[in-house]
Each structure stands twice: as C-alpha cells, then as structure tokens.
Amino acid sequence: MRDAQPQAIYLQDYRQPDYWISSTELSFELYEEATLVTSTLMIEANGNLPASGSLRLDGQQLELVSVAIDGAAVAADAYQQDEESLTLSGLGSQHTLTIVTRIYPAQNTALEGLYRSGGMYCTQCEAEGFRRITYYLDRPDVMSVFTTHIIADGSLYPVMLSNGNCTSDITLDDGRRKVTWQDPHRKPAYLFALVAGDLLSKEDSFTTMNGREVKLKIFVEPQNIDKTDYALDALKRSMRWDEEVYGREYDLDIFMIVAVDDFNMGAMENKGLNIFNSSCVLANPATATDAAYQRIESIVAHEYFHNWSGNRVTCRDWFQLSLKEGFTVFRDAGFSADMNSATVKRIEDARILRTVQFAEDGGPMAHPVQPDSFIEISNFYTVTIYEKGAEVVGMIHKILGADGFRKGSDLYFERHDGQAVTIYDFVSAMEDANGVDLTRFKLWYKQAGTPVVSASAEYRADEQALYLTLRQQCPDTPGQTGKQPMWIPVQLGLIDSAGNDMTVNVSPAKDSQGLESWTASSQVLHFTEAEQTFVFSGLTEKPVLSLFRDFSAPVKVNFEQSEQELLFRLKHDSDGFNRWDAGQQLMLGWILQARKDEFELSTEAQTVLSELLADQSLDPAMVSYLLTLPSEAYVAEFVDEVDPHAIHLGRQRVRLAVAMALSEQFAACYQRLKSDAEYQPEPQQMAARALKNLALYYWSLASDAGLRQAVSQFSKTDNMTDQMAALMALANSGDDELAQQTLDAFYQQWKNDPLVVNQWLSVQSGSSEIGSLQRVQGLLEHEAFDWRNPNKIRSVLGAFANQALRHFHATDGSGYKLLADAIIRLNASNPQIASRLITPLTKWRRLVPALSALMQAELQRIADEPQLSRDVYEVVSKSLQ
Known part of the structure; x- marks a missing residue:
C-alpha cells in the first residue's frame, strides 16, 4: 500500500485550489523506450482565497527531469517532491511554469494516464489518470485551454490525435513529425486525450441545426475497418436527437472516436476525441450480436451526449460524479427508447437496478448518489452513481413533465456553460425554471439504500371507492441510520374486469405540507410521507x-x-413494463416454490403464456422478456438468506416445466419467425430474432427436434446473433459431448477475432451447466486469454463469479479462492480491475452460514496482503467491517 492506512477524502472538506491554470501547453516526444512530456502552464492565484504562494501539483509514477518558473530553472532543493506530488513555494500571483517529466507507457499495466495498447499509444485520464502524465492540478474544477504537440516517427505513428482541432502538421529537421491540436474550450485534465498509431479511419460528416459542417471520423486498426459503419450511423443519429430533444449543437469542427483493445472502461468522453473500448464500437453482422449493436448505439450516444452534460458543464469535484453520469445515462436511455422499444428499454433498466444496484444498496459499499467520502474515486464508478443517478433524474422528469424538464435543462446549460458545478446547481435550475420546490426531493441524492414501499388496498363497494395506503421505509446503510421519508412518484393504473384502465378521482389533493398529491395527466401519486392513504x-x-x-x-x-x-x-396491463413485472413476480414465486418441490405449470398459467406467444399484435421483443425467467442473481435479491444451489435447482425446474408445457407453441413460434431476409441491425428484425431465439432455447430443452434445429441454426446462419443463440442453447443442453463439439467448432471458426472469442469465453465461464471451476481454470491458461486485457478478464472471471453461481459458490469454497487469487494478482498490475472483481465476495453476509464463512475467509486473505492498492483496500476493508 502507498499508505498503511489510506485516508478518506470528504465532501465537507472541499475547497478551491490556491491557483488556477488558465492555459496548458503539452509536448509529447514519443520514443519506444520512453516518452518525454513538457508541460507549460499559465498559473494564476485564486483571488477568492488568501494568498499562500504555495502550489501543490498531483503526480504519480513520474520521473521529474526539470522545473522552471518564468523561464528560470528551479533547483532541486527549492521544491518538495514525494510519490504523490510536487510542491512549489514562494510564488506570486502569476507565473509560467514549465515541467519536464519522463514516463514509460509500455510498462503501464494499470491502463491509466498514457499507455500502450498493442502498437498504439492512448490515454485514459478519468478520474485521476492525468497525474501519471505530468505534474498538474488533477481535479475537475481546474479548467484550462489545452494545446497539444505530438512528436513521433511518422512512419510508425501516421495518426496522431488529441482534443480540439488540428492546427499544424509539419516534418521536423530530424525527419520526425510534429502534429499540433488546439481545443478552444476550457476543460479539466480528466478530459484530455492523446492517441498515436497506425490506424485507418471511416469518415462521414454531419450538418448541425445551424448549418455547420462537422467532420466525423472513427479510427481503428486496419483489420477492423469493416466494423465501423454502425457506430458512425449511431453517432449521426445521436447528434440529431440531441439537437431535437435537448437543443444541443456540437461545437467543434471535428468529432473523433478511436477503438482501443486494452481499456478499463467502456468508453471515455474526452472533448472531441472519444476513446472507446473496442467491444463498444466495432460491429458487423457476422461478428456482433443484436445486443452488441444496441450496446454500441447506447454507448456512442452516451459519450456524445457528454459533450454538454459533462464537458461543457462539468463536475466541481468527484462527489458530483452523478451530475454528469446520472444525467447522461438518463439522456442515453431516452435516446435508446426512441430508437427502439421504450418498454423493452425500461425493462432492461429495471433489471439492472433490481439485480445489481439494489444489491449494492444492501451491501457494504452502499453509498448515496452524492457520496460523502471515498478513499479511491475509481471505486465510485458504480451502478448507484450511473443507473440510480439516472433514475433520480428520471423522477424529476416524472414530476415536472417533459416540457418542464426541458425548460430546466435549457436553464442549466445556459446558466453553467463553461463551469464546474454541483448536483444541486442542476436541481436549482429545474426548480427555478418551473417555480417548484424540490428541497424534499434532494434526499434521493443524500440517503443511501433502496426505499421499501408497502402497499395495502381496500375496496369499499358501498362507497364505490378504493382506499390505498402506502408506507415507506429506507433501511440503515453503512454510516446512515434513521432515514427520512422520500418524495416518491408512484405512477399507477386501476384495471377493470374487462382489462381496461379506469378513470378515477383521487383525494386528498395535497399532503400535510401542501404538496400536490396527484398528477392526473400522468397518473402519478406524489408519495412524500412515511404513510399516506389515497382514496x-x-x-x-x-x-x-x-x-x-x-x-x-x-x-x-x-x-x-x-x-x-x-x-x-400479465395478460391485460396497458403498461408494458408492469406486464413484465407481473410475470417476474409470478415466475419468482414459482422458482422459490420449486427450491423444495417439483414444479408443474398450472393450466391457467399455461394458457396465458401460450396466448402471449401466439399474439402477433405484440412487440416480439417485449414478449421475449415476458417469457424470460428471472436470473439466479435476480432471485437472490428477494430472499433473506441466499442458498445459491437451491435457487439454481428451483430455476432449473421451472425452466424445464415451461419448456415441456409449451414445447409445441415454442416450435410454432420459432417456425413463424424464421426468416431468410438479409440481416439488418434494425428494431423490427432485432425484436423478431429475440423471440425466435428464446423459443429455440426452450424448444431445444424440451425435444430432440428443437436440439436438431439449434444444431442447424448454428452451422447455417450468416449472423452472430443467431449463431450465438444456438451456441448457448447447445452449450447448456446437458449433452456434454455435443456442447464441446459446438464450442470447439466455434473457436476454430473465430479464433482470429478477439471480440468474438470474448463471447466464446463468456458462454463457457458464465454457464451454470458447464462453467465449472476446472473449465474456468483451463480458460485462464488458454491461448486466447490475456491477463493484461480487461475484456478477457471480465469475460472469464466476471462471467464466472456473476453468472455461473452454482459453480462459483462451490461448497468447498474453491470458486471463492479462484477469484481471490485473481484479485491478488491483478492488484499489482491493474488495481481498478482488481477492485471491481471483488463485488461478488462482498455479499458474504447474505449467504447460508457454511458458504458465508468460506467467502469471508477469502476476503480476509486478500486483506492480509502486504501491498494492497487503495482501490482494493477500500472495498475489502469496508466489506469486512
């Protein structure tokens, strides 16, 4: 550890820096063995604070070559340097500070700052990676205008990119090239980006709503140039949607995306130069599934939308992370809903919340959407910050309505353009634009945990009235007890015996503090007290x-x-999400029942499910979700003491019962939806494939005919969606020989495509049927696996620990030991990835006693390691408290 007891950083201790950096000029001299970085900083004393004359700059793993102030060299004994910083004293109000550092990108396995991915140089500076490049005020409230020079061998690195617009490209006397980029917009260091490599680009253009022509370029390694069309199209659709829905126009002459194989995150919104994990941008029909296409569309939109909600208006400090991430996830969800099915998108969002975020809220790492403290900020790029943060923004939208929310967002961007602000600045803009008081609503940002709403209803025939009583309670979480009632918007409907929504009048009209209790236009109750009764x-x-x-x-x-x-x-609800939710409640009950007894589908349930399968008026994508069983991880969130093996048994019994009872209907559905049409990644085709392949999954469980159809689809299809669906059906069929033959054939077909191989790794390691410890150990030693590549690590270890629960929770604790060994190994090379792998081990308190003790022991073994990173230390120490 850098510090035997890493110190927490607290929101309450925020203060502005003693100096600002008005302009930043960077020069990178790229050589194979090292990179020389020269930074020239125009610093100005912060007039809001008493003059200190002291400037502490952040820096990690830097070799300091020289320091100069206003052109005069600073002697080594005139500054203070340690592993985390460089401090200069005796400064005046304005200076030009020049710092030269030497860094070693090829040795940078943490993938933060400047590093090598294959033959390419690239950066990842969020949250605090810039301090691995040069000494700097590496904090989001320090916003500067950047100029970047890249000097390198042009034959090795013909493409040299940075933020903004390219202003110069010259050949130096020694034959090396020097490319200069200038970004006219002030930004914090976390939005800096640099890429240099031998890359090809797919190019297009976009005309903004005010008639400006913007160049669009996606840069990839040469072998991937045929996988860029969809991302480029998604980018153009995102740009148009953001203009139409939010009135936001792009502000540079060029927008660039670069695909990188080795990347800790999904993508990064660096100003004008987005860097993407290759899995989030590369696709063609033969190699990418429909799910991959939809993920690409969503992530391209997300990073583009950050240009305003994150770049033009950024965070004052990292406690405000959801200011940009929650808002932008809400924005990209709206885009995806408009491009595809709004109902299906809402179902997908809820599944993530209920399976992953609710678990986080109920565990040792529970934290508010606006955290109070952290040790390592990288640990707070969580589903609470992103997905729950988006839900909080969505509730504001629900309360204000679409027009009111748009007025609020317009005011927010107008008021804070070019500033680093807080979550409450966002809420204030919503209040001021609409004349509402959201003080009580702000509790959603400060209280951790998932509120529990208990409902009881009584129909009084003599009054022709329904009395609905709602009670809310938010459980204690680490550091927080005695939670206050939240403002909870409850959208609802009342359904008559014919399946139609009923028109109602509601009282009381206001709560005890005068807040309107009912929004008739959107059928929303505003539930604001610990207990309320509505009539x-x-x-x-x-x-x-x-x-x-x-x-x-x-x-x-x-x-x-x-x-x-x-x-x-499930049959009649006019709200598609609640139809799905009713089905999930049904199936959850079935699975919990089947943990102890054999299960048989009732005649009534069989009839309703059959009718859903046959109803061609319904969106096939929605029907596929209606008939998909809750995952084992989802079920685990609804029991007090988790026995993973009992849950697996119950789900398997229900799965087989549904397959057998509806075998003929699944076969008929599959045949109806088969198509010889050319593959297109568009919503109608995707929806049909989703239901067709779900039908194949069930049909192959129930009959040899279904299994033969899966074999045929695997070998004859021309697209990855259908091939992967068949592969998963065959791999989980229970026929070990057939499963292995299919897996071997798939690998031989695709072994030269890393992204497809990642899917092959996940199918095996994440399977409750075949994802055994021995198989996972074999995959970790396979030629296709690479400990340096985060995608490979997630495909094997992440899938094993989060999906193959029967094997991960082996009764001898061997699954826990495997994961703990990997975390200890990665702690030394890539702490971010190591800390994110710990999450399954943090749930030890919820397991049955025998498994709980084994998991706790592995957590303690990690904690006893002598050289833990801050990332791993924070998660492990909180998990054991």
Whole structure:
C-alpha cells in the first residue's frame, strides 16, 4: 500500500485550489523506450482565497527531469517532491511554469494516464489518470485551454490525435513529425486525450441545426475497418436527437472516436476525441450480436451526449460524479427508447437496478448518489452513481413533465456553460425554471439504500371507492441510520374486469405540507410521507391495482397479489413494463416454490403464456422478456438468506416445466419467425430474432427436434446473433459431448477475432451447466486469454463469479479462492480491475452460514496482503467491517 492506512477524502472538506491554470501547453516526444512530456502552464492565484504562494501539483509514477518558473530553472532543493506530488513555494500571483517529466507507457499495466495498447499509444485520464502524465492540478474544477504537440516517427505513428482541432502538421529537421491540436474550450485534465498509431479511419460528416459542417471520423486498426459503419450511423443519429430533444449543437469542427483493445472502461468522453473500448464500437453482422449493436448505439450516444452534460458543464469535484453520469445515462436511455422499444428499454433498466444496484444498496459499499467520502474515486464508478443517478433524474422528469424538464435543462446549460458545478446547481435550475420546490426531493441524492414501499388496498363497494395506503421505509446503510421519508412518484393504473384502465378521482389533493398529491395527466401519486392513504372514488367495481408503472421510482414494493391477479395483469396491463413485472413476480414465486418441490405449470398459467406467444399484435421483443425467467442473481435479491444451489435447482425446474408445457407453441413460434431476409441491425428484425431465439432455447430443452434445429441454426446462419443463440442453447443442453463439439467448432471458426472469442469465453465461464471451476481454470491458461486485457478478464472471471453461481459458490469454497487469487494478482498490475472483481465476495453476509464463512475467509486473505492498492483496500476493508 502507498499508505498503511489510506485516508478518506470528504465532501465537507472541499475547497478551491490556491491557483488556477488558465492555459496548458503539452509536448509529447514519443520514443519506444520512453516518452518525454513538457508541460507549460499559465498559473494564476485564486483571488477568492488568501494568498499562500504555495502550489501543490498531483503526480504519480513520474520521473521529474526539470522545473522552471518564468523561464528560470528551479533547483532541486527549492521544491518538495514525494510519490504523490510536487510542491512549489514562494510564488506570486502569476507565473509560467514549465515541467519536464519522463514516463514509460509500455510498462503501464494499470491502463491509466498514457499507455500502450498493442502498437498504439492512448490515454485514459478519468478520474485521476492525468497525474501519471505530468505534474498538474488533477481535479475537475481546474479548467484550462489545452494545446497539444505530438512528436513521433511518422512512419510508425501516421495518426496522431488529441482534443480540439488540428492546427499544424509539419516534418521536423530530424525527419520526425510534429502534429499540433488546439481545443478552444476550457476543460479539466480528466478530459484530455492523446492517441498515436497506425490506424485507418471511416469518415462521414454531419450538418448541425445551424448549418455547420462537422467532420466525423472513427479510427481503428486496419483489420477492423469493416466494423465501423454502425457506430458512425449511431453517432449521426445521436447528434440529431440531441439537437431535437435537448437543443444541443456540437461545437467543434471535428468529432473523433478511436477503438482501443486494452481499456478499463467502456468508453471515455474526452472533448472531441472519444476513446472507446473496442467491444463498444466495432460491429458487423457476422461478428456482433443484436445486443452488441444496441450496446454500441447506447454507448456512442452516451459519450456524445457528454459533450454538454459533462464537458461543457462539468463536475466541481468527484462527489458530483452523478451530475454528469446520472444525467447522461438518463439522456442515453431516452435516446435508446426512441430508437427502439421504450418498454423493452425500461425493462432492461429495471433489471439492472433490481439485480445489481439494489444489491449494492444492501451491501457494504452502499453509498448515496452524492457520496460523502471515498478513499479511491475509481471505486465510485458504480451502478448507484450511473443507473440510480439516472433514475433520480428520471423522477424529476416524472414530476415536472417533459416540457418542464426541458425548460430546466435549457436553464442549466445556459446558466453553467463553461463551469464546474454541483448536483444541486442542476436541481436549482429545474426548480427555478418551473417555480417548484424540490428541497424534499434532494434526499434521493443524500440517503443511501433502496426505499421499501408497502402497499395495502381496500375496496369499499358501498362507497364505490378504493382506499390505498402506502408506507415507506429506507433501511440503515453503512454510516446512515434513521432515514427520512422520500418524495416518491408512484405512477399507477386501476384495471377493470374487462382489462381496461379506469378513470378515477383521487383525494386528498395535497399532503400535510401542501404538496400536490396527484398528477392526473400522468397518473402519478406524489408519495412524500412515511404513510399516506389515497382514496380513489367513482369505481363501480373492484379494480386490479397496477403500481409503479414504467418503474416510476427505484424502490422495492411489498404488495400481495394472487397468482390470478398477476396472470390478469400479465395478460391485460396497458403498461408494458408492469406486464413484465407481473410475470417476474409470478415466475419468482414459482422458482422459490420449486427450491423444495417439483414444479408443474398450472393450466391457467399455461394458457396465458401460450396466448402471449401466439399474439402477433405484440412487440416480439417485449414478449421475449415476458417469457424470460428471472436470473439466479435476480432471485437472490428477494430472499433473506441466499442458498445459491437451491435457487439454481428451483430455476432449473421451472425452466424445464415451461419448456415441456409449451414445447409445441415454442416450435410454432420459432417456425413463424424464421426468416431468410438479409440481416439488418434494425428494431423490427432485432425484436423478431429475440423471440425466435428464446423459443429455440426452450424448444431445444424440451425435444430432440428443437436440439436438431439449434444444431442447424448454428452451422447455417450468416449472423452472430443467431449463431450465438444456438451456441448457448447447445452449450447448456446437458449433452456434454455435443456442447464441446459446438464450442470447439466455434473457436476454430473465430479464433482470429478477439471480440468474438470474448463471447466464446463468456458462454463457457458464465454457464451454470458447464462453467465449472476446472473449465474456468483451463480458460485462464488458454491461448486466447490475456491477463493484461480487461475484456478477457471480465469475460472469464466476471462471467464466472456473476453468472455461473452454482459453480462459483462451490461448497468447498474453491470458486471463492479462484477469484481471490485473481484479485491478488491483478492488484499489482491493474488495481481498478482488481477492485471491481471483488463485488461478488462482498455479499458474504447474505449467504447460508457454511458458504458465508468460506467467502469471508477469502476476503480476509486478500486483506492480509502486504501491498494492497487503495482501490482494493477500500472495498475489502469496508466489506469486512
């Protein structure tokens, strides 16, 4: 460890820096063995603070060559230097500071700062990677205008890129090239980017709403140039959508994306030069599934939208991370909903919240959307910051309506363009633009944990009224007890016996503090107290209640409904999300029942599921979700003491019962949806393939005919979506010989395509059927695996620990030991990836006692390592508290 007891950083201790950096000029001299970085900084004393004359610059793993102030060299004894910083004293109000450092990108396995990925130089500076390049005020509130010079052998690195616009490209006397980029927009150092390599580009252009022509370029290694069309098209659609929905126009002459194989994150929104994990940008029909296409579309949009919600307006400090990430996830979700199916998108969002974020809220790393403290900021790039943060923004949208939210976002961008601000600046813009008081709503940003809403309903026939009582409670989380009631928007519907929504009147009109309790236009109750009763009048019959339509708030709901009521909602609910939710509640009940007993599908359930399969008026993508069982990880979030083996058994029984009861219907559905049409990554085809392949999955479980069809689809299809679906069906068929033959054939076909091989790795390591410890150990030693590549690590270890739960939770603890060994190894080379792998081990308290003790022991073994990084130390120490 850098520090025997790493110190936490607290939001309450925020203060502005003693100096600002008005301009930054960087010169990179790239050589194979090392890189020489010269930074020229125009520094100005912060007039808001008393003059200190002292400047502490951040720096890590830097070899300091020289320091000069206003052109005069500074002697070594005139500054203080340690492993984390360089401090200069006796400064005046303005200076030109020149610092020369030497760094070694080829040795940088942490993939932060400047590093090598194959033959390419690239950067990753968020959150605090820039300090690995040069000494700097590496914090988001220090915004500077950047000029970047890249000097290198042009024959080795014909492409040299940085932020902004290219202003010069010359050949020096020694034959090396010097390329200069200038970014006219002030930005913090975390948005800096540099790329140099032998790359090809796919080019296009976009005309903005004000008639400006913007060049678009996607840079890739030569062998991937045929996989860029879809990302480029997604970029143009994102740019148009952001103009139409948010009024945001792009502000540079060029927008660039670079695909990088070795990248810790999915992508990075560096100003004008987005750097992407190659898995998030490269696709063609033969190598990418529909899910991969949709992920690319979403991530391209997300990073582009950051140009305004993150770049033009950025974070004051890292405690405000959700200011940019939560807002931008909300924006990209809206884009994806408009491009595809809004219902399916909402289902996908809810599955992530319920499976991953609710687990985080209930574990040792629980934290608010705006955290109070952290040891290592990289550990807070979490589903709470991103996905729950997006849900909080979505609730503001639900409260204000689309027009009110747009007024608020317009004011936010107008008011804070070019500034580093806080979450509350965003909320204030929403308040001021709409004349509302969101003070009570702000608790969503400060209180950790998932609120639990308990509902009870009583229909009084003599009054023709329904009395709905809601109670809310948020459980204690680390460092927080006694939570206050939240402002929870509850979108709902009342369904009559014919399956139609009923028109209602609601009282009371206001809560105890005068807040309107009912938004009739959107059917939203504003639930703001610990307990409230709402009366729905004018009801001539007892309705079926549909609560939290459109997943209107990220809460857990306790509301008892019979199987008949759930089947009725699954069949009739006009809200697509709640149809799915009713089905999930049904199937969850079945799985919990089947943990102890054999399971048989009831006649009524069989009838409803058959009707869904046959109903061609429904969106096939939605139907595929309606018939997909909850995952084992999803089920685990609904039991107090988790027995992974019992959950696996229950789910397997239900899966087989559904397959056998509806075998003929699945076969008919598959045959109906088969198509010889040329593959297109467009919504209608994707929806049809989703249902077709779900039908194949069930059909292959139930009959030899289905299994033969899977074999045929695997060998004859021309697209990865269908081939991967067949591969998964065959690999999980229970026929070990057939599974291995198919896996071997797939690898031989695709072994030269790394991204496809990653899918092959995940199919095996994430399988409850074949993802055994021995198989995973074999994959870690396979020629296709690389400990340096985060995608490979996630494909094997991440899939094993998060999906193959039966094997990961082996009763002898061997699965835990395998993961702990990998974390210890990666702690030394890539601490970010190591810390993210720990999450499955943090759930030890929720397991049955025998497994809990084994998992705790592996966590303790990691904690006992003498050289833990801050990243790993923070997660492990909090998990064991």
